[in-house]
Amino acid sequence: MKIVVCIKQVPDTAEVRINPETGTLIREGVPSIINPYDMHAIEAGLQIREKARGNLTIVSMGPPQAESALRHAISMGADDAVLLTDKAFAGSDTWATSYILSKAIEKLGADIIICGKQAIDGDTAQVGPETAEFLGIPHISYVRKVEDVTLNSISVQRMMEEGYDIVESSFPVLLTVVKELNEPRLPSLKGKMAAKKAEIKNWGSSDINADDKKIGLKGSPTQVKNIFAPEARADRKIFQGTTEEQVNALIKELKGIKCL
Amino acid sequence: MPIVVNIDKCTGCKECLTSCPFDAIEIREGKAFINEYCNFCKTCLSICPEGAIEEIEEAPVTLYSSPVTDFKGVWVFAEQREGKIASVSYELLGTGRRLADELNVELSAILFGASEMEAEELIKWGADKVYFCKDSIFEKFNDEPYAKLLSSLIGIHKPEIVIAGATPIGRSFIPRVAARVGTGLTADCTSLSIDRETRNLLQVRPAFGGNIMATILCPFRRPQMATVRPRMMKKGEYKEGKKGEIIHIPADNVSSRTRVIDTIKEVSDIAVNLQEADIIVAGGRGLGNTKGFELLKELAELLGGTIGASRAAVDEGWVSYSHQVGQTGKTVCPKIYIACGISGAVQHLVGMQSSDIIIAINKNSEAPIFNVATYGIVGDLYEVIPMLIKKIKETREK
Ligand SMILES: Cc1cc2nc3c(=O)[nH]c(=O)nc-3n(C[C@H](O)[C@H](O)[C@H](O)COP(=O)(O)OP(=O)(O)OC[C@H]3O[C@@H](n4cnc5c(N)ncnc54)[C@H](O)[C@@H]3O)c2cc1C
Ligand SMILES: Nc1ncnc2c1ncn2[C@@H]1O[C@H](COP(=O)(O)O)[C@@H](O)[C@H]1O
Numbered sequence: 001m002k003i004v005v006c007i008k009q010v011p012d013t014a015e016v017r018i019n020p021e022t023g024t025l026i027r028e029g030v031p032s033i034i035n036p037y038d039m040h041a042i043e044a045g046l047q048i049r050e051k052a053r054g055n056l057t058i059v060s061m062g063p064p065q066a067e068s069a070l071r072h073a074i075s076m077g078a079d080d081a082v083l084l085t086d087k088a089f090a091g092s093d094t095w096a097t098s099y100i101l102s103k104a105i106e107k108l109g110a111d112i113i114i115c116g117k118q119a120i121d122g123d124t125a126q127v128g129p130e131t132a133e134f135l136g137i138p139h140i141s142y143v144r145k146v147e148d149v150t151l152n153s154i155s156v157q158r159m160m161e162e163g164y165d166i167v168e169s170s171f172p173v174l175l176t177v178v179k180e181l182n183e184p185r186l187p188s189l190k191g192k193m194a195a196k197k198a199e200i201k202n203w204g205s206s207d208i209n210a211d212d213k214k215i216g217l218k219g220s221p222t223q224v225k226n227i228f229a230p231e232a233r234a235d236r237k238i239f240q241g242t243t244e245e246q247v248n249a250l251i252k253e254l255k256g257i258k259c260l
Numbered sequence: 261m262p263i264v265v266n267i268d269k270c271t272g273c274k275e276c277l278t279s280c281p282f283d284a285i286e287i288r289e290g291k292a293f294i295n296e297y298c299n300f301c302k303t304c305l306s307i308c309p310e311g312a313i314e315e316i317e318e319a320p321v322t323l324y325s326s327p328v329t330d331f332k333g334v335w336v337f338a339e340q341r342e343g344k345i346a347s348v349s350y351e352l353l354g355t356g357r358r359l360a361d362e363l364n365v366e367l368s369a370i371l372f373g374a375s376e377m378e379a380e381e382l383i384k385w386g387a388d389k390v391y392f393c394k395d396s397i398f399e400k401f402n403d404e405p406y407a408k409l410l411s412s413l414i415g416i417h418k419p420e421i422v423i424a425g426a427t428p429i430g431r432s433f434i435p436r437v438a439a440r441v442g443t444g445l446t447a448d449c450t451s452l453s454i455d456r457e458t459r460n461l462l463q464v465r466p467a468f469g470g471n472i473m474a475t476i477l478c479p480f481r482r483p484q485m486a487t488v489r490p491r492m493m494k495k496g497e498y499k500e501g502k503k504g505e506i507i508h509i510p511a512d513n514v515s516s517r518t519r520v521i522d523t524i525k526e527v528s529d530i531a532v533n534l535q536e537a538d539i540i541v542a543g544g545r546g547l548g549n550t551k552g553f554e555l556l557k558e559l560a561e562l563l564g565g566t567i568g569a570s571r572a573a574v575d576e577g578w579v580s581y582s583h584q585v586g587q588t589g590k591t592v593c594p595k596i597y598i599a600c601g602i603s604g605a606v607q608h609l610v611g612m613q614s615s616d617i618i619i620a621i622n623k624n625s626e627a628p629i630f631n632v633a634t635y636g637i638v639g640d641l642y643e644v645i646p647m648l649i650k651k652i653k654e655t656r657e658k
Contacts, residue, residue: 013468013606026283063296091262091300094435095444122467124447126435129403133439138404138517141432155521160428161341163526165401169518179588217262217300221444225462225475227281227301230613230632238625238636246637247647250619251655253635259596259617260655 001054001151004110005045005078006101006131007038009062009069010121034069037116039184040177044146045114046077047182052149054111055079059104061089061097067200075187075195082108086204091217094122098130100215103208105135112154113174117142128176139174140167144181262316263300265292269312279307281472301474330418331482334360334367337410337424337434338382338390340374343399347495348425350385352488354496355452357386359421359461362454370413372406373398376506383504386496390504391417395511400520401429407436408514414441419483421461423452426487438485444478445485450492450614461486471606491593492614530566530582538595539565542585542612545572546601546622546641553579555645556600562652568592568612570602586611600641604629621645 015030034042042058049056058073060066061084070081084104092100105113113132118125125141132139142159147166155168159178187195205215213219237253239246254260272290279285284297285304292313294304304313336356338349353369360367369387371379372395379392391413397405406429414422414437422437424430426448438445446463450473453462461484463476478484534540541560543553553567560567568590569583585592587607597615602608604620604627612618613632620633621641630636637644 011468013471028283090296091298093444094447095438095442098435098439122447125431126438126445126447129432129435130439130445133407133436139432139436140518141403142428160401160523163524165520166522166524167402167518167520173518221442221478221481222446223477223479224299224301225477227299227303227472227474230466230471230473233618233632233634235634236636237634238630238638240638243637243639243643243647246639247644247651250635250637250648251651255655257617260652 001049001052001112002108002110003045003049003054003056003112003114004105004108005038005041005056005058005073005114006127007042007058007060007069007073007116008035008119008121009033009060009066010035010119013120032065032069034072035116035119035121037118037120037177037179039116040179040181041114041116042073042076042078043182043184044143044175044177045112046185048112048114048146048149052151057082057108057110059084059101059108061085061092061100061104070200071195071198072187074198075191076185077188077191080201081198082201082203084203084208088205088212088216091220092215093220093222094124094126094130095222096215096220098127099134099219100208100210101127101131102134103210104203105131107203107208111171111173113137113172115174115176117176117178125176128174132174135172135174137172137174138169139176140169141176143175143177146181263294263298263302263304264314264316265294266312266314267291269310270308271310271312273309275309276304276307276313279304299474328420328480328482331420333365333417333419333421334363335414335419335422335483336367336369336387337422337430338369338371339425339427339429340371340378341429343374343378345371345374345378345381346425346427348427348488348490349382350495351490351493352423352425353382353386355488355493356421356423357496359452359454360388363420363459365420368417368419370410372409379506383506384498384500384502386499386502388504390506391509392506393509393511395514397511397514397516400523401433402516402518402520403433403436404516404518405511405514406433407440409509409511411437411440413509414483420459422483422485424485424487426489430487434485434487441483443481443483443485444476445487446476446478447487449486449488452486452488452493460484466610489591489614491591530580533566534568534583534585534590535592537566537592539563539598540568540585540592540594540596540612540615541565541598541600542568542570542602543573543579543600544570544602544608545576546603547573547578548601550578552601552641555642559598559645559649562649563596565594565596565598568597570605570608599629599633600645602629603627604632 058081115128145157336352339346368389369382451464
């Protein structure tokens, strides 16, 4: 069984602060972490490998410093890791990212591919399903429990709006996972040693035979037009005075707009 | 296209550093340097007093043989669950109608599964046409058949815009469609409009946990695709006598390699009430104890509302998880949201920010919740709420 897990290194958005004067992100001091959903993807990969035997490879596309995320995954128990890094990849949107990941996965070969449900920097949740489509294989989203893995099929619980479905698929298949799935393990001592020694493969565009019309900023269908700070409401009123004065003011406003 | 610093022109004045929404510009060897965090948003271009930051123009790539102008019309994917149209579909028809009218094109709805009666409803809610496939393969949701049929319809009819709900179903299979037809997709949009000059779709969405907003374009490929967050846009107008065309389509060559074996319902009444409530009174760590929720309940009952909570209050064990609002809880959009003793962390805000009216009660005037509030009362909630209850009762008695 060949298992591939896709992980992304992201800024910890819980720590991200906004400069109130400029409305821009303050990145200083914000740690880079493995996307939290991808931690659950790694754990799922490890558990499936323990059950079905096989090999677990971690793949990440990103700048050279994303190597530390891959080493962390190895310290948790992954067998090897590939960093997809190339100047030509910069600026890829979800479409181009998915294309690049699919080319790498094609080269590696895989029976099960596991992604996080979404990455917390962009929150798009598109890379998993798009990668599956590029690979021409089925996918199952929002996996919250693996019911059974056999040599040629898997059945899982897929979280839906009003409960869950039990869904079955043949291999190869791509799964996207949610946090309810498992509790990611901590690195073991042995794992940490392995992570230090591990050789992380670096693949660029030519290593995966990527079509340069489909990668990077140039190959991305979507473009960012502009960025702005979410504005405080134009109709905002913060009352002043004693509690009673403020409550009276509120009641008056609510009556004015017929909410009382 | 790529943003670069012209080293010869750069004076190292650092003006651009704070302009970057992504904190992606740094000073290296006395000159500005754009690092890998660049999101190509172009904010810095107009900031540099020397004009030293430049965009390198590169010819756009088109994968299609047919030009962008061949694509006409606005499509709404109408999601159904167990034969019933999901309410987000009506919201999409409202938005779709507005976009189609502005572009002066037709609005079509796409319906897979359900009955012809439901297809007719879509017309009354604003569609000019409905492409309807009632094959039984669509009764249960599997990604592949949905993606294959929608992609092939797009290939034949060439719409310029395709929108779907950012629901578990929409967010799962629509990306496959975008990958298949070779176009861009913007996730979870909170607002959509048309750029008059170019006829491009302006797609606004939050990023970095709602810390910033981005406008996304898909200028060179068609269709322009977006998923839209439920409860963000208004439903269209329902017109009883409205006529339209229903086009029956066969489900040729669609098969699925995944199979839904069983569907299990797990809805808690509380969660349902929370999402449908017109008024929500929510409590956070500022309540200090479980008893505080008794006070909130009294206010909620008086207003005919229900109880919400921040994660901190849930973690303290004061209320059950089904009340939690936010990134890891429910997304709500009531007419009035009253936040009591909630600081307004981004993870909470993403779940309630689009409420019509937000009332914040907090003793710290600097609390970020006041940034999203319509009305703010600065004070101790244990004084404010009893007084509010008293005054509301008095008003009613008059
Ligand atoms: C991955 C992740 C997901 C998360 N998901 C969610 C989520 O879904 N929902 C969510 O809510 N949070 C979520 N959080 C947690 C979030 O970051 C905050 O920690 C949480 O929202 C804080 O809750 P709070 O505002 O109740 O508490 P606090 O931040 O402690 O704020 C309490 C507020 O009460 C005020 N106060 C105190 N006493 C009084 C009084 N007597 N009268 C009036 N005001 C008073 C204080 O001034 C303060 O502003 C998430 C965090 C992470 C990292
Ligand atoms: N650059 C990347 N490298 C590897 N995996 C990625 C990358 N971007 C996204 N993914 C995977 O796709 C999932 C969804 O990401 P997104 O569509 O960006 O929300 C993530 O949880 C990862 O598993």
